[in-house]
Amino acid sequence: MSESPPHKAMRRSRTHQSPQDSLQRDGYSNSSNRNNNDDEDQQMDNIAATMDLAETISLTESIRGHVEEAGLRYHAYHAGKYPFPNDVVEQDRDDLIHHVLETICGSVYFAPVENMLRADGGRALDIGTGTGAWCLATRCPVADLFPQATFVGSDLSPIQPETVPPNVQFVIDDFEHEDGWADDPETYDYIHARRVLITVYDVATLMKHAFDHLKPGGWIELQEFTNTIECDDSSYTEETTYRVRDFMQLLGQGLAAIGTDIHASNNIEQHLTAAGFTNITRQQFKVPVGRWPEDEVKSSCGEMHRESMHDGLVGLARKPLRALNWTNLQTEMLLVEVRQHLNDSSFHVYMVFNVICAQKPYA
Template identity: 35%
Template sequence: MEDAPHSGTAQPHIEAALQSTSDAIQALSALDHGVEVDDDAISEADSGYSEAALSTASITSSVFDYEEEYGRSYHAFRRGKYVMPNDLGEQERMDIHYHSIRLVLDNKHWICPFKDPKQIIDIGTGTGIWAVDVADDNPETQVLGIDLSPIQPTAVPPNVEFQIMDCEEPWDMPERFDFVHTRLMNGFSIKSWPYFYEQAFASLQPGGWVENQEFEVVFGCDDNTIPPDSACVKWANLWNEGIEKFGGTGRCYPDQMKLQMEAAGFINVRIESFRMPMGTWPRRKRLRQAGELNLHGFYHGVDGLSQRVFTKALGWSVEEMEVMCAQVRNECLDRRIHTYFPIYVVYGQKPLANHP
C-alpha cells in the first residue's frame, strides 16, 4: 500500500536525508543502467594554480570580483556567460551531483575504453572535484581543470592544476592530452558542440579519447506516477525555454552529438544512456542513494538554477519564481512519484596517425 503524499513543511525529510548523505557518498558499487522501483521504499597542500596557468589566463583581481544578484554571486570572467551562481551554495550542489552521478556511473570516472592516462583535461571543472579524484586515483597522470570561475581548492594533489579559461575560445594546446572530459556542460557553457569537438580533436594526441557526460533537464517517468499537472515538468519546460533564449539548451541530443563528433574526425563513437533518479524510490541501494543525493542537490539548488533564467530570460518577478520553485520542491518530496533525469555519455577516439 502506498504512503500518502508528503504534506506540510519539507524540512524534516530533507534534514533526515542530510544525515545519510555522507553514508551514500561512501558506499559506491555496482548497478545496471536501468532503474527498478523499490515498492518497500514508500513506507584539500600543493597549489592547484601554476604560474603558467595564471599567466595564460591573465588573472587579475577582477576575476574574483564576482557579480552579486538576488543574494547570490556569479562569475566575473566572461561576465554573464554562465547563468548559474558560483557561491558556496552552488558549489555544494555541484559536489552533491558529482557524487550522485558517480553512483549512477558505477563509480567510474569515465565510460570509454580508455586506459593508462597521462595527460587529462577536464572542461568546466567547477569545484575541481572530478579532477582531484582522478588525480588521486592516478598519481602518474597530469590533470588540468579549466573553468570560468576560480572556485577550485588550492590544497590539491601535486599532479593537478587549474586554469581560468573559456572553452569556447581557441584552446591552443595541440596534441597535448590523451583524454578530454566534460560533465554537465550541455545548456550551461557549451553553445557549439561542433566547435568544441574541433578544439578537442586538435588538442588530443592520436589515439586519445573525448567523453561528454551530459544530463537532460527533463523529468522522465516510466510508470505514469508523475501527475498530469506536474510542477516539475512545467518548471523543466520553462527552464529549457529560458536557457534557449540565452543561446543554450537544456535538452540533450546524443545522436546529434555523435554525428558532430564523427564530423570532427573521431572514430569508435558510442552513446550510453543512464538514469539519475529523483528521490529514494529505486529498488537498488546504489540508485536509491544516488536519488537521495540528487533530491538533496536539486531541492536546495533549484532556486539558483532558476533565478537568472526565469527573471532575465522569461521576465518573471522574483516572487513568481519563488512560488514556482516552492511547488517544484514540494512535488519532489512525494515518494509516490518516480522521476529521473536522463544521462547520456557520448565518447569517441581520435584516430591513430596510421589510421586510413
C-alpha cells in the same frame, strides 16, 4: 580587442621600454649625464615595477573576483557567460551530484584511456571542472588512479581547492573563447566534460577544438543529463500535473533565449562526427529523483539527487527565467510548487544520464 585567458596573461611578461632607451629616444647620450641620471633611472625602474604589480593585482582580482546579484554569486571573469551561480550552495550541489553519479554509474570515467594515462607524459583535461570534484573527489579521484598523468581542470570560476596533488593543476579560462585553448594542438590523451553542454553556445566549435587538442588515438568523454523527466510506471504520465517537469521545460526555454540548448547531448553524435571523431558510443543510466526506489543504494542516491535539485532551484531559475521576462516574484511562486512536487515520493521519476565517448583516429 579580445581578452587573453588569465592563466596565460598572468604568465606573460610585459616588455617595458628601458629608461636608457627612453633617454636615447629624446636625444640624450648614454655616455653623458650618466651620473646625474642614475637616480632618475632607478626611479623610473621603480615606477615600472609598481605599474607591473598594480596590473597583476588588478588582473588577479578580475579573475578571482565574483559578481553578487540579488543574493546569488556569479563568476567575474567573462561575467555573464555562465548563467548559473558559483556560490557555496552551488559548489555543495556539484560535489553532491558527483557522488550520486559515481555511485549510480559505478565509475567516474568510461573511455578506454588507462594505457594512455599510465604512460609517461599522459595528459587529461577536464573542461568546466567546477569544484574539481572529478579530479579530486575523495572516494575515487582520477588523479590518484593515474599518478603518472597530468590533469588540468579548466573553469570560469575560481572555486577549486588551493592545495592539490602534484599532478593536478587548475586554470581559470573560457573554453569557448578564441584563446581559451592555451595549449598546443595534440596535447591531451583524454578530454572530459561533465554537465557542461547545456551552457555551451557553440557545441560544434567546441567539439572541433577538442578534436584538435587531442593526440591521435585520444578520447573525449561527455557526461550529460538528458534533462527530461522519465517514469517507468503509472505514477507519472505526460498528463500528470508535475511542476518539476514544467520547470525543466521553462529552464530549457530560458536557456534557448540565452543562446544554449538544454538538450544539446541528444544529438551530440553528429557534432562529434563532423569534428572528425570515430568509435562513438553512448551509455545511459537512470538517476532517480527522490527516495522512491526500493533498492537502498538507489533510494539514497535518489534522495541526494532530489536534494541537489531542491537546493539549486533559485540559482538554476534566476537568469534563464529572466530571459523569458519572468520577475523574481513570479519565479518564486512557481518554485514553491516545484519544491512540493520534488518532495513527493509518490512520483517514481528519474532522469537519464548519458556517457558519450569518441576517439580521434590515429591517422
